[in-house]
Amino acid sequence: MSDKRFWVRRPFDYAGEELDRGQIIELKGARNDEKLIRLGYVQERDRNGSFKECGVCFKRFVGEAERNSHAEMRHSDRYHGMTAEEKEAAMEDEVDRVEKRLDRDAPLYFDKTEASRTAGEGSTVIRTAKEIIGGSKRKEIDRAAQKRAKAQTGRVRSKSKPAAGRVARSAGR
Ligand SMILES: [Zn+2]
Helix, strand or coil: CCCCEEEEEHHHHEEEECCCEEEEECCCCCCCHHHHHHHHHHHECCCCCCEEECCCCCCCCCCCHHHHHHHHHHHHCCCCCCCHHHHHHHHHHHHHHHHHHHHHHCCHHHHCCHHCCCCCCCHHHHHHHHHHHHHHHHEEEEEEEEHHHHHHHHHHHHHCCHHHHHHHHHCCC
8 A cells, every 4th residue: 555644743734724733644746745754744554553543624633632732723613702902912812832842742854855955054044944833923923922912011900911022112112
């Protein structure tokens, strides 16, 4: 059997589909497939390995935790009842949390070939990888965060005091 199965270590878009962590896929022989393997976006797996299937969209995942996290992200209305502002805040927190977890659990492989290509500047490569994962979304969220920080100065007393840094930053604008 020559067709190999892979699972997604780091979420990325592939052939117009947003892949989630733990999702089982077949690579389609695209130009960048080799790079996805080399950098650690996907990892090869046993074709006959066990899997957990999503009950809603029937995508397959390497384990229950991965399947559940996909279902929560894709099929539950977890922002229900939130204002647009709260939703933006929740999304921002989520992006941070997911990025931290991925950097810890599934760091990308920046091998010597990649490093030498950028003249030893590892940071350049890392920034590029983050852009691949969600550059445009990231920027949108950053803008939302700025707006929120501004808006917050008007109701500082409502809850616990915001961090001093945030107040200082907002006041400076
Ligand atoms: Zn699903």
